[in-house]
Amino acid sequence: MQQAQHTTEQTSSELDTLLEVNNVEVIYNHVILVLKGVSLSVPKGGITALLGGNGAGKTTTLKAISNLLHSERGEVTKGSVKYRGEPVQRMDPETLVKKGVIQVMEGRHCFEHLTVEENLLTGSYTRNDGAAAIASDLEKVYSYFPRLKERRKSQAGYTSGGEQQMCALGRALMSKPETILLDEPSMGLAPQLVEEIFQIVKSLNEKEGVSFLLAEQNTNVALRFAHYGYILESGRIVMDGPAAELRENPDVKEFYLGMSEEGRKSFRDVRSYRRRKRWLA
Amino acid sequence: MSADFLYGIEVILNGLMAGVMYALVALGFVLIFKASGIFNFAQGVMALFAALTLVGIMEGQIPFSHLINEIFGTKIHNFGWEVPALLAIALTLLVMVAFAWAVQQFLFKHLVGQEPIILFMATIGLAYFLEGMGDLMWGSNIKTLDLGLPQGGSRVIEELSANLGGDDFYGFFIDKLDMVASVVAIILVLALIAFSQYTKHGRAMRAVADDHQAALSVGISLNFIWVLVWSLAGLVALVAGVMWGAKSGVQFSLSLIALKALPVLMLGGFTSIPGAIVGGLIIGVGEKLFEYTVGPMIGGATENWFAYVLALLFLVFRPQGLFGEKIIERV
Numbered sequence: 001m002q003q004a005q006h007t008t009e010q011t012s013s014e015l016d017t018l019l020e021v022n023n024v025e026v027i028y029n030h031v032i033l034v035l036k037g038v039s040l041s042v043p044k045g046g047i048t049a050l051l052g053g054n055g056a057g058k059t060t061t062l063k064a065i066s067n068l069l070h071s072e073r074g075e076v077t078k079g080s081v082k083y084r085g086e087p088v089q090r091m092d093p094e095t096l097v098k099k100g101v102i103q104v105m106e107g108r109h110c111f112e113h114l115t116v117e118e119n120l121l122t123g124s125y126t127r128n129d130g131a132a133a134i135a136s137d138l139e140k141v142y143s144y145f146p147r148l149k150e151r152r153k154s155q156a157g158y159t160s161g162g163e164q165q166m167c168a169l170g171r172a173l174m175s176k177p178e179t180i181l182l183d184e185p186s187m188g189l190a191p192q193l194v195e196e197i198f199q200i201v202k203s204l205n206e207k208e209g210v211s212f213l214l215a216e217q218n219t220n221v222a223l224r225f226a227h228y229g230y231i232l233e234s235g236r237i238v239m240d241g242p243a244a245e246l247r248e249n250p251d252v253k254e255f256y257l258g259m260s261e262e263g264r265k266s267f268r269d270v271r272s273y274r275r276r277k278r279w280l281a
Numbered sequence: 282m283s284a285d286f287l288y289g290i291e292v293i294l295n296g297l298m299a300g301v302m303y304a305l306v307a308l309g310f311v312l313i314f315k316a317s318g319i320f321n322f323a324q325g326v327m328a329l330f331a332a333l334t335l336v337g338i339m340e341g342q343i344p345f346s347h348l349i350n351e352i353f354g355t356k357i358h359n360f361g362w363e364v365p366a367l368l369a370i371a372l373t374l375l376v377m378v379a380f381a382w383a384v385q386q387f388l389f390k391h392l393v394g395q396e397p398i399i400l401f402m403a404t405i406g407l408a409y410f411l412e413g414m415g416d417l418m419w420g421s422n423i424k425t426l427d428l429g430l431p432q433g434g435s436r437v438i439e440e441l442s443a444n445l446g447g448d449d450f451y452g453f454f455i456d457k458l459d460m461v462a463s464v465v466a467i468i469l470v471l472a473l474i475a476f477s478q479y480t481k482h483g484r485a486m487r488a489v490a491d492d493h494q495a496a497l498s499v500g501i502s503l504n505f506i507w508v509l510v511w512s513l514a515g516l517v518a519l520v521a522g523v524m525w526g527a528k529s530g531v532q533f534s535l536s537l538i539a540l541k542a543l544p545v546l547m548l549g550g551f552t553s554i555p556g557a558i559v560g561g562l563i564i565g566v567g568e569k570l571f572e573y574t575v576g577p578m579i580g581g582a583t584e585n586w587f588a589y590v591l592a593l594l595f596l597v598f599r600p601q602g603l604f605g606e607k608i609i610e611r612v
Contacts, residue, residue: 068497071394097500109495111488122488125481126500171499 016044018179018211019065019101024079026057026064028072034060036235037079042179047205047212049226049243051219051256056232058215059106062181065213066103067093097126100178106187106215108164110171112157116148119156119167123174134174141170144200162193169197173204179211186218194218198225219256223247231256284450291453292573293566298459300565301466302524306542307549307557308470309517315490315552316510319389319400323408325539327377327515330415332522332531334376336426337419339369344418366428370519377515385508412536421533426526431457462524469520470558473513477554486510544592550602560603564588
């Protein structure tokens, strides 16, 4: 009985939408149109993947949500971003972090001259719940990333790429986030490390209840771990669906997973397909 | 011990104390440069402005009195009270924090993401603006700053050390004010280091120095950190202004102490706090010793250029400075 109640609670909470991006358009430097109306939603407790090739607009979408665009001369010119139903476009990153949305940037961006532990502690900058709570969260982060504990006193700039990725993710965790916008965690990492990082993301999602919006080029891995996926192409969402369905979709298989039932296709077909799709979109 | 040797030691001691003062000024540059990549040309003028403000507040001067008298035909100059030194220092510190806030709010906030050279130009403008502002607020006459700090040579040290040497040695001449200044500077430096190493905001300050974007992404407010850094630079300027002002009067030439800090920065590296300190000491001792040993042979007045020659040598052989940041790069 109790079990049943628990599951119904879980399903209803899973349907809650945390983040809602509605028809967002982003222009850089007043002239470069990068996002041409992107809409997506991130449910509570889910891992949502945002897929696409180079320059598709994944990073820009994440930055439009976390409001890191401003310092790069980018601007949301249309559409709305809502978190828990509240419009957040005009909020600075600081306020958003306090509301539980934090971004882990592409390329890690650890503070190179700070030690690993200091890096993690900067993540708790916005918190006011006291040193004890922060210390216990630090231990929790170390339990997810034992490797960071070994290297806690080394300067982050001298740690390996995988350790830096863990450090960046751990730093975000220290803010007690509800939603993490994770940008390209697989970048430049060896396949086993990518697997390791994604396993940690999965267990964070399951055990700590952190929701993820995950921008990733590595479609294969991302669709294995995500619950839902959006495919972005030159600033537009061209396809979306539950991850399992996307994995089985012949187009996704062909263009993003490199598999095809009819054997290898020539590049000419690929190009014409893309052109046709853009007209339809 | 021979008298020459003992005088040499006295020169080194004096050099060390001068060096601490250079280090103090250089520190103001390092703080701002590290956190925001801005080379603050106005640091010297900030020291002058802080000293002017301190004297003005202590003497109960009415700020902008010339301007007010000109416009309203009044003849007011003084509030008619005197403010005790400690309270005046606290008030001056408040003025410097307000200045830091204004600089961030009205100037650098609008220049985020601009080229370093543009930021540098902005600080040149700021320097001249602040200089004019200081004159306008407190008048341009030379002022004496009397905080009641001990002045003159220290008797105790002189008498204690007198019997170290022979008949022609009369003991070390150490200026009391220099000693006080050194102690204050050392305390300030230790406090700054402790702040940046062990506090949350200090850590955030260093994080911002490393990576603006990443700092922003974890919820650190760049605006706040920059105001904080400029306030700290204001504090350093105040201390430097007070010490130099007490020694040689508060006047325009006080702003030229910045010129003493440049070679220190070249030597120690623009981004290193220990570099600024060690650089300051090396330059202080170096120029005093050079003046003492080589100076008489070439007609003296070597203190003006020796520091720069030393700094140039360093630039040639170690461009990142003594403790300049090692460039970490991972590919």
